[in-house]
Amino acid sequence: MGFYTQNLFSSFTSASSWFEVYAAFSTFTMLLRTAFIQLIPQQFRSFIVSKLESFFSKYQANSEIRLKINKFWDKNSGDRNELFDAAQEYLPTRIIHTYKSLKVGKLQGEKHIELAVYGSEDVVDEFEGTKFTWKLDEEGSKQDSNNHNKKYSFELTFNEKHREKALDLYIPHVIKTYEVMKAERRIVRIYSWLDDDWNDSELSHPATFDSLALSPELKKDIIDDLERFLRRKEHYKKVGKPWKRGYLLYGPPGTGKSSLIAAMANYLKFDVYDLELTSVYSNSDLMQSMKEASNRSIVVIEDIDCNEELHARSIGLSDDQDSDADNEAAKVKTSRFSLSGLLNYMDGLWSSGGEERIIIFTTNHKEKIDPALLRPGRMDMYIHLSYLKGKAFRVLASNYLDIEGDHPLFEEIDELLEKLQVTPAVVAEQLMRNEDPDDALEALVTFLKEMDKDSNCDLELRGTSE
Numbered sequence: 126m127g128f129y130t131q132n133l134f135s136s137f138t139s140a141s142s143w144f145e146v147y148a149a150f151s152t153f154t155m156l157l158r159t160a161f162i163q164l165i166p167q168q169f170r171s172f173i174v175s176k177l178e179s180f181f182s183k184y185q186a187n188s189e190i191r192l193k194i195n196k197f198w199d200k201n202s203g204d205r206n207e208l209f210d211a212a213q214e215y216l217p218t219r220i221i222h223t224y225k226s227l228k229v230g231k232l233q234g235e236k237h238i239e240l241a242v243y244g245s246e247d248v249v250d251e252f253e254g255t256k257f258t259w260k261l262d263e264e265g266s267k268q269d270s271n272n273h274n275k276k277y278s279f280e281l282t283f284n285e286k287h288r289e290k291a292l293d294l295y296i297p298h299v300i301k302t303y304e305v306m307k308a309e310r311r312i313v314r315i316y317s318w319l320d321d322d323w324n325d326s327e328l329s330h331p332a333t334f335d336s337l338a339l340s341p342e343l344k345k346d347i348i349d350d351l352e353r354f355l356r357r358k359e360h361y362k363k364v365g366k367p368w369k370r371g372y373l374l375y376g377p378p379g380t381g382k383s384s385l386i387a388a389m390a391n392y393l394k395f396d397v398y399d400l401e402l403t404s405v406y407s408n409s410d411l412m413q414s415m416k417e418a419s420n421r422s423i424v425v426i427e428d429i430d431c432n433e434e435l436h437a438r439s440i441g442l443s444d445d446q447d448s449d450a451d452n453e454a455a456k457v458k459t460s461r462f463s464l465s466g467l468l469n470y471m472d473g474l475w476s477s478g479g480e481e482r483i484i485i486f487t488t489n490h491k492e493k494i495d496p497a498l499l500r501p502g503r504m505d506m507y508i509h510l511s512y513l514k515g516k517a518f519r520v521l522a523s524n525y526l527d528i529e530g531d532h533p534l535f536e537e538i539d540e541l542l543e544k545l546q547v548t549p550a551v552v553a554e555q556l557m558r559n560e561d562p563d564d565a566l567e568a569l570v571t572f573l574k575e576m577d578k579d580s581n582c583d584l585e586l587r588g589t590s591e
């Protein structure tokens with residue numbers, strides 16, 4: 126045996142012997158390939174090749190999976206992708222110490238420093254010993270300085286062997302972390318619909334239920350209703366109703382409708398989506414705005430009675446009636462928006478997938494609202510905010526003058542307020558005029574007495590003219 130190997134080795138030492146072996150090997154592989162192609166059916170060949178590929182891919186260094194995370198699920202539906210929002214908030218916290226180009230800023234009206242992923246640098250996040258690489262992609266016109274038309278998306282890359290870990294553990298981890306961050310920060314945001322998109326900032330309205338001058342009974346009713354709503358997720362599911370609640374706030378200007386909305390948002394820690402109907406040009410705009418509002422939010426449609434298109438519809442104006450050429454352009458913009466669009470929007474709010482939603486309509490003139498908007502099932506609770514009466518004034522005295530408890534002028538003020546129709550906004554404005562509490566209350570008494578005198582004069586004048 127030793128002789129044989131030695132002999133074999135010595136016979137391979139020349140270049141021609143190596144060449145002979147190579148030629149024999151090549152012929153053999155060609156024969157094998159031909160036999161493979163001719164003898165094995167095409168489908169079976171593909172099957173073997175795919176199995177071999179997947180087996181060897183585990184050992185390849187660059188078998189990467191790329192996931193695209195767009196801001197919207199698909200361009201046409203406009204459904205917001207919460208994973209994109211989660212990544213946007215989560216990534217800066219992971220890379221603050223390593224990243225070289227991070228966008229940092231303090232926005233007007235915000236209390237905290239804003240951090241955002243910026244530029245084309247990769248962000249590598251390590252999760253349970255596995256590396257996940259993120260990159261922010263930016264598409265859109267460079268000339269667009271306000272960034273409205275830019276489309277952003279994230280690309281998440283990882284090795285194929287971590288496919289399951291990525292989908293089953295890592296992505297849920299990113300979303301969970303984002304939800305915890307949101308809950309911890311407890312910052313309520315307000316979104317306004319502008320140029321086909323929600324623009325947001327921190328809700329800086331400080332109103333709380335404590336600072337609202339409302340009758341204690343009404344306050345209690347509202348808080349109880351909100352609490353019940355939050356508690357009853359299972360109940361809503363059981364009776365097959367969407368987990369949503371609709372309120373109509375009505376009353377004269379300055380009686381606290383906006384303040385109550387802010388108090389509700391601050392109490393629940395729900396974001397506010399404020400929709401001005403004048404900034405909505407079509408029914409499809411309206412539906413898109415609804416789809417993009419997130420869960421745990423309050424959707425507000427203010428001054429529902431002031432919308433021109435709704436008025437035009439309710440008094441029976443058709444688009445053809447106005448032939449004035451100057452108005453033509455404006456009409457094109459507004460005529461596609463209708464009451465039926467709004468009704469669909471409301472019904473959509475009820476039936477859309479979003480949960481824990483509160484929908485609030487406000488109006489100064491409940492009697493002007495189309496009854497279709499108010500039918501049961503669209504509105505759960507009507508809240509009437511009215512002139513300052515009863516003990517509600519005490520809340521303003523505490524807010525503006527730090528008077529806790531009683532004051533000698535309170536009785537006189539109560540009596541005057543009972544006789545008059547004065548909004549909390551007017552009284553608040555009077556109280557702001559003096560720093561000293563006694564001076565402020567005396568000035569308020571004088572102001573209310575003046576009002577009383579004027580209203581008596583009006584009555585007398587009306588009496589004599591009749």
Ligand SMILES: Nc1ncnc2c1ncn2[C@@H]1O[C@H](COP(=O)(O)OP(=O)(O)OP(=O)(O)O)[C@@H](O)[C@H]1O
Pocket residue numbers: 336337338339377378379380381382383384385489549550551553
């Ligand atoms: N019920 C109230 N309790 C405490 N403050 C109030 C109340 N109502 C009004 N105010 C004060 O008046 C200001 C204006 O009130 P607010 O904007 O909430 O009224 P509104 O009913 O929404 O008015 P509008 O119908 O004109 O929008 C508030 O900033 C607040 O200071």
